[in-house]
Amino acid sequence: MKKLYLTLALGFGLAIGAGAATQATSTASAASYHVVASQSMTKTAYHKASTKGAVYNLSHTRKLASLKSYPNTTWYATKKVTLKHGNSKAVYYKVKNGAGSVSGYVWHTYLAKGVAPFNLKYARGAVALNADTNKVLWSKAANTPRPIASISKLMTLYLVEKKVADSSAGWNSTVNTSYSGLKRMGNSSVYGGFKFTKNSYTVKQLYQAALIESSNNAAIALGQWVAGGATPAYNKAFIKMMNNQADEWHLGKATFVSANGMEQNALRTYGYSVSGGNANMVSPKDVALIASHLINDYPAVLEDASHASLNVSGQLCYNYNNLLPGRKYYQASLNVDGLKTGYTDLAGYCFVGTGKKAGHDRLITVVLHDENEFTETRALMNEVYNKDLI
Structure with missing residues (x-):
């Protein structure tokens, strides 16, 4: 019983010690960045200057967003803050995106003045x-x-x-759709969609199938008709x-x-x-x-x-x-x-x-x-x- 009590006491003490150590580490981390100067500025547009950089909270203990995840975003700065970290000082801008969904502090070197140039990431x-x-x-x-x-x-x-x-x-003119190649195309799991179950359809029907369903066989049949x-x-x-x-x-x-x-x-x-x-x-x-x-x-x-x-x-x-x-x-x-x-x-x-x-x-x-x-x-x-x- 005494052994169990001693084990629990030691465990509890270790837990407290670990918690205290964690708190001390967080405090030390937070204390490692502190404000030495702050100045309001006219709202100014910036965008990311490179693929590097992130938006942090003021104490620099939490990364709120990576700039590379916002390639076309314009950030609006309203305050310039000088943070001291160890023996170094650096200027950060307090920024917010246009939607107001992300705000925080960014090292000024990672930002370029001006509205973000628009680009499409995927389209060639x-x-x-x-x-x-x-x-x-x-x-x-x-x-x-x-x-x-x-x-x-x-x-x-x-x-x-x-x-x-x-x-x-006219739109009610009939189009011959009897060709076997077109029927096989319509039945294809890859290229089909609109099946030619009849040997003729109206121009309007094939037009709608080609435009809405993107029917490949309907488009060819219409072309031949034209x-x-x-x-x-x-x-x-x-x-x-x-x-x-x-x-x-x-x-x-x-x-x-x-x-x-x-x-x-x-x-x-x-x-x-x-x-x-x-x-x-x-x-x-x-x-x-x-x-x-x-x-x-x-x-x-x-x-x-x-x-x-x-x-x-x-x-x-x-x-x-x-x-x-x-x-x-x-x-x-x-x-x-x-x-x-x-x-x-x-x-x-x-x-x-x-x-x-x-x-x-x-x-x-x-x-x-x-x-x-x-x-x-x-x-x-x-x-x-x-x-x-x-």
Whole structure:
């Protein structure tokens, strides 16, 4: 019993000693940084000067945020504080981010004066365009052609609209969808989505399937219809029409080899490969200009593009645009109502977004080969509006 008591007493004493030691260490750590001078300053904008640095509490005992985690953040300094640590003194700025969610003290060397330059971390190419004037508002590698996956369908849909507008053909015209390659494509777990269970659909049905569901077989069938037939030979003729339209618009950074954005090595399986490059290669700026022509010449496209989902000939077509109302990245003030997503392993995630914020011209944004296409599109749209670029 005495042994147990002694053990407990010793344990309790050790615990107290450990607690006291911990407290002493914390106190010593806190005491190692102390204020020797403090001066208020006019609110001044700064941004990170390098990948180093962090935001600390005043006693420098707790790191509140790493500057590298806030690459595009503007920090606003309101106080200059001199802290002494040992025999050294250093100037720190008391800062807060624009959202007010993070505040603390940063060594002044880690900050550069001025508003943070905006950048997109993941997109390899991007552009923001005023749809009313076609003026480029912001860009990143805007003139570098890249594979664009399914946003290629915007050119296909433009030519469909053009045929409907310029000929006796109407939206209720029927399109032959009997070709076996297209039916197999529609049934594919990778390239399918809208199944051709019938040998014909209306132009409008295939248009909606291609735009909303991003149906690859619907896009090819529409292209063949525009070119005047229903076989792969007419697909080749349609691709020539796509390139001719790009030339007519003076798009010097656009080359098409498929109606739907699939690469040749994938199309070959279904009998739709053509000579030339492996993928549609278009620059972000030229993609934006194609979207601008489509929206301005045929604005009704936005009625279909704004559908989160739509039943087309008994099949549910799902819109993968996650900036639309009710979706994960929706922001009401941006008023996004279109336009087109795309993905292949080669192209990465691609997205053309458009919206018209109250009191502003319509905005078109393009991000190519992205990893967070909706987050970065939303950031780009907000950058344009916050800086009154449109």
